Amino acid sequence: MKSKRVARRQLLRGGGAALLGLAAGARPASGQIWRSAHSEDGKRLMRYGERSRFVKSERYISDNKVNMEMHGDMNGFDALTPLDEQMGVITPASLHFVSSHGNAPPDIDPQKHRLMIHGMVDRPLIFTMEELKRLPSVTRIHYIECRANSPRGGEERTLQQNHGWISCSEWTGVPLSLLLKEAGVKAGATWVLGESAEPTKGAKSIPLGKAMLDTLIAYGQNGEPVRPHNGFPLRLVVPGFEGNFQVKWLEAIKVVDRPYATYWEHTSFVKGAGATMSLGNYWEQGPKSVITSPAGGQRLSGHGYYQIVGFAWSGNGAVRRVEVSIDGGRTWSDAQIQDPALPMALTRFQLPWRWNGTEAVLQTRCTDDRGQVQPTKAHHTAFWGDWGPPHGNPIQPWRVTRDGQVLNAL
Numbered sequence: 267m268k269s270k271r272v273a274r275r276q277l278l279r280g281g282g283a284a285l286l287g288l289a290a291g292a293r294p295a296s297g298q299i300w301r302s303a304h305s306e307d308g309k310r311l312m313r314y315g316e317r318s319r320f321v322k323s324e325r326y327i328s329d330n331k332v333n334m335e336m337h338g339d340m341n342g343f344d345a346l347t348p349l350d351e352q353m354g355v356i357t358p359a360s361l362h363f364v365s366s367h368g369n370a371p372p373d374i375d376p377q378k379h380r381l382m383i384h385g386m387v388d389r390p391l392i393f394t395m396e397e398l399k400r401l402p403s404v405t406r407i408h409y410i411e412c413r414a415n416s417p418r419g420g421e422e423r424t425l426q427q428n429h430g431w432i433s434c435s436e437w438t439g440v441p442l443s444l445l446l447k448e449a450g451v452k453a454g455a456t457w458v459l460g461e462s463a464e465p466t467k468g469a470k471s472i473p474l475g476k477a478m479l480d481t482l483i484a485y486g487q488n489g490e491p492v493r494p495h496n497g498f499p500l501r502l503v504v505p506g507f508e509g510n511f512q513v514k515w516l517e518a519i520k521v522v523d524r525p526y527a528t529y530w531e532h533t534s535f536v537k538g539a540g541a542t543m544s545l546g547n548y549w550e551q552g553p554k555s556v557i558t559s560p561a562g563g564q565r566l567s568g569h570g571y572y573q574i575v576g577f578a579w580s581g582n583g584a585v586r587r588v589e590v591s592i593d594g595g596r597t598w599s600d601a602q603i604q605d606p607a608l609p610m611a612l613t614r615f616q617l618p619w620r621w622n623g624t625e626a627v628l629q630t631r632c633t634d635d636r637g638q639v640q641p642t643k644a645h646h647t648a649f650w651g652d653w654g655p656p657h658g659n660p661i662q663p664w665r666v667t668r669d670g671q672v673l674n675a676l
């Protein structure tokens with residue numbers, strides 16, 4: 267024990283010296299962090315903050331060919347979150363994944379933007395952004411996950427490629443139920459349609475029950491206005507439902523008496539002959555988890571002590587349990603779930619692990635507070651078939667090779 271403590275102290279001392287060296291060597295040559303300061307009308311101002319030039323985080327642009335072909339403009343591309351670089355449960359808005367079906371964010375002036383509540387209501391309403399912000403607000407932490415976030419096989423597929431279509435934010439806005447009550451929903455109404463301001467008019471049918479339960483009209487994301495790629499100035503947050511319900515650049519809510527197979531819905535989400543709305547949409551996402559370190563695309567630097575860390579979540583509630591297997595699913599141990607473990611939010615887990623240099627297959631299994639358990643790939647395929655990417659929540663095994671490379675073992 268004593269020798270261990272000495273070793274640790276030496277390590278810290280060594281580490282400290284190394285850090286000092288780094289700091290001295292890394293002085294910005296020209297005071298670059300102050301360049302954003304300026305003065306205007308005698309006021310001294312500094313612009314929106316930048317990260318350190320040493321922070322190199324970047325989002326993969328998705329390999330979705332459809333998007334590539336639809337748009338030459340980089341702003342229309344989809345991007346994936348680098349989950350292994352995230353600290354805590356909140357994804358910085360600047361690293362949030364993007365799924366926009368080839369549309370660049372419309373350039374919306376919030377002063378001119380309006381939200382209309384219409385259709386089967388007693389009193390159609392139109393709100394300015396300023397009026398919306400005067401209403402009672404709520405702030406909630408929720409993930410958004412694209413249904414395309416479905417891990418696939420191929421040894422070389424990385425964590426980002428297999429799991430980067432999910433992010434988690436603190437959303438601030440107005441409950442949709444408040445606006446619907448204000449407008450007065452007519453008898454016979456069963457669905458609402460969220461309509462957006464982009465050229466292809468993304469419009470999505472949402473069951474009225476969900477609209478009244480916990481759906482948010484969000485203008486705030488992680489303490490700042492929702493970013494353009496994520497829906498500025500207004501988006502729907504439909505907690506735990508597939509990403510495609512969460513309409514960005516929202517400009518209208520139409521109350522209706524059936525699900526509409528809108529152009530956007532039937533081109534993107536309802537597939538196959540005879541497919542219906544109920545077949546094409548799985549709505550609530552099941553329990554899921556993934557190890558973000560060690561994970562596909564990474565390399566372990568040597569034998570010894572590691573934390574197996576990652577995220578778990580469920581579209582049905584909070585994460586109750588995360589189990590970790592280091593032997594390909596033969597035996598399992600409980601990981602520590604870290605606070606906060608919020609409903610329909612990314613939740614962190616960790617488990618210490620000593621790697622002795624032999625090959626290992628690491629994987630996790632999430633149980634949510636409804637008692638639902640994340641399926642294996644075999645179970646998942648047996649239930650859903652190979653069709654498309656429904657839910658896409660199978661267990662993700664990562665294989666650590668003898669030389670420390672981490673490969674996709676799905």
Ligand SMILES: Nc1nc2c(c(=O)[nH]1)N[C@H]1C(S)=C(S)[C@@H](COP(=O)(O)O)O[C@H]1N2
Nearest residue numbers: 363364365366412462468496509510512514
């Ligand atoms: N107006 C509009 N809303 C949209 C989309 C879109 O293309 N247009 N994409 C949807 C899909 S498929 C997903 S997964 C989420 C992604 O949200 P994000 O781009 O903020 O991550 O937004 C949804 N809302």
Ligand SMILES: [Mo]
Nearest residue numbers: 365412413509
């Ligand atoms: Mo999506």
